[in-house]
Amino acid sequence: MKNRGLEIILIVLSTLLFLLTSWVFINNANVALFVILVIVIGLFVTTITLVTRQKKVTAQQADEIATLQQEIVKQRDEEATMLANVSHEMRTPLTTITGLAEGLQYGVMEGNEQRSYDLIKEEADRLTRLVRSVLSLERMRQGNAGDQAENFNVTSLISELIEKMWPQANKFGNEIQNLCEPDVYVYAVVDQVERILINILANAIQFTKNGIITVSAKDVAGKTHLFVTDTGIGMTAEQIDRMWQRYYKVDPSRTIKGESGLGMSIVRELIKANNGEIKVTSKVDVGTTFEVVLPQKSS
Structure with a gap:
């Protein structure tokens, strides 16, 4: 004034x-x-x-x-x-x-x-x-973080991870389906992308019983889109919002003993560090889909 x-x-x-x-x-x-x-x-x-x-x-x-x-x-x-x-x-x-x-x-x-x-x-x-x-x-x-980004085949990485996590999924009566397109590449830190996928897959396995978990990777408009979809218990909109908070556990009664609740906070930070983004859609008693978008070349 x-x-x-x-x-x-x-x-x-x-x-x-x-x-x-x-x-x-x-x-x-x-x-x-x-x-x-x-x-x-x-x-x-x-x-x-x-x-x-x-x-x-x-x-x-x-x-x-x-x-x-x-x-x-x-x-x-x-x-x-x-x-x-x-x-x-x-x-x-x-x-x-x-x-x-x-x-x-x-x-x-x-x-x-x-x-x-x-x-x-x-x-x-x-x-x-x-x-x-x-x-x-x-x-x-x-x-x-200190690690260096590189261009690598994420389809091969996903195949290896599914093989490693199959026994854990079996304990919950779950099946993991690999629907990835062949030879999809990303430009990121290999170890960090592996950790992102392990955390998301572990969550899908924990919160799904006798269901199906599908993993896919595809090239969309010059970017790599990774999808992990389960048929588990799902989440409400409030739970999705709070999921990124440190130490938050969507369902403590079904969380594997010894887990700290830091997993999704770390996932978000790792995706941010690799110039990517993450989207989550979910419906209670129907399932959840995590979509991770990562670059295919240095920005």
């Missing part, structure tokens, strides 16, 4: 200057007086212009500072939430390990020693996966 007022003053002064100039030429008025008036009005115009410009710069800086402060607060909240979640996730395995170790120490696990050692190993592995996931997510968030 103040800037608008200054603009009006500038218009008035400019108009006045024009009128004075016209008056001098028409009436042959005193040139010295005219020069003085022009200088005075010019100073006014210059001063108001500078003030207006400075106000705009100050307002812009204030907006930038406010945005920066919001980012700092957001980052601080995220770090606090992450610390709380990590602490929560670590508490269960640490409590289990401590309890089993004390049981073995005081001889109360007699006859179940081997099972106790197995449980300790499982919980230690769970902690290891959690720490690796957290470190990996943080490196990606800071842009320090």
Whole structure:
């Protein structure tokens, strides 16, 4: 509102200057007086212009500072939430390990020693996966993944992954179908694309029972589209929105023991790091489709 007022003053002064100039030429008025008036009005115009410009710069800086402060607060909240979640996730395995170790120490696990050692190993592995996931997510968030992109055949990679994950799918009574077009290529980091697909396939397997999971890859308008579709429990729109949050688990009762809930957060960061995008469509009790779009050449 103040800037608008200054603009009006500038218009008035400019108009006045024009009128004075016209008056001098028409009436042959005193040139010295005219020069003085022009200088005075010019100073006014210059001063108001500078003030207006400075106000705009100050307002812009204030907006930038406010945005920066919001980012700092957001980052601080995220770090606090992450610390709380990590602490929560670590508490269960640490409590289990401590309890089993004390049981073995005081001889109360007699006859179940081997099972106790197995449980300790499982919980230690769970902690290891959690720490690796957290470190990996943080490196990606800071842009320090360090791997190099290359052009590779994603169809071959998918065939290998399906073969590796077939036993896990079998445990849930699921069938994995490979519907990929032959020799589809992407330009990305091989290990990261493999991790993306493993996470998505693992989710499809977990949340599908006695169903079908299809994987396909195709070239669409110069980009590679990867699809993973299942006939599982599906998700609501709210669950899809929350799925990308760290440590969120769509259905904790059906999540494989030891999973941290960081999988989809990592997937999104990896896709972003490879200049791609991901889309999810789902319907409860019908199934879910993940679509990953990746470039075929360096951008």
